Amino acid sequence: MKRIILIFTLVIMLGFNANAQKGLAAGTKAPSFSGVDQNGKKINLQGLLKEHKSVVLFFYRGQWCPYCNKHIKELQDSLQLLTGKSAYVIGVTPETSDNISKTIKKTKAGFSIIQDKDDNIMKAYGVNFMMDDATFTKYKGYGINLEANNGNSRHTLPVPATYIIDRSGKIKYVHFDPNYQKRASVKLLSAEL
Known part of the structure; x- marks a missing residue:
């Protein structure tokens, strides 16, 4: 219980650091991106939009984050509603492929998740922020080592955000909230599709 309270406190502190980020606005052309998902499938936005009416793109911080895991599980539980x-x-995350596997094991996620190894997707969508050294040290003290989790020393995390991109490549819907606990509900996403 103490660990959950400590993580909650750290989450709020990270939310304040993320306030400077704005994310992209609805009506904006979605930046192109590509990657390889956990199953080795090559993913690129243009290809996805040729095959699907829309793309639900969400950013999460890592397998260590209980709010991320809850959101991913909710998306998985209602995946048929969206598909x-x-x-x-x-899903897009800075965590390593080994940690993506841990996320999938915890959440049973059956959709594509790609590692944003160089933070390029997070930067393009305006969701990236740098964790300050003091917060990084506190996280590490609670057993959350971002350097090990992400495989780099940048201490970059995304603001939890969700974008719906329509077939024309425009952002139709945005959920961007530095409050780590607030995520776009499946019901809301479904209504926007």
């Missing part, structure tokens, strides 16, 4: 509307769901 039934010809949406392709894809």
Whole structure:
């Protein structure tokens, strides 16, 4: 219980650091991106939009984050509702492929998840922020080592955000909230598709 309270406190502190980020606005052309998902499938936005009516793109911080895991599980539990509307769901994270595997094991995620190894996707969508050294040290003291989790020393995390991108490549819907606990509900995403 103490660990959960400490993580909650750290989450709030990270939310304040993320306030400077704004994310992209609805109506903006979605930046192109590509990657390889956990199953070795090559992913690129243009290809996905040729095959699907829309893309639900969400950013999460890592397998160590209980709020991320809860959101991913909710997306998985209602995946047919979203894919039934010809949406392709894809998660983007800075965590390593080994840690993506841990996320999938915890959440049973059956949709594509790609590692944003160089933070390029997070930067393009305006969701990246740098964790300060003091917060990094506190996280490490609680057993959360971002350097090991992400495989680099940048201490970059995404603001939890979700974008719906329509077939024309425009951002139709944005959920961007530095409050780590607030995520776009499946019900809301489904209504926007």
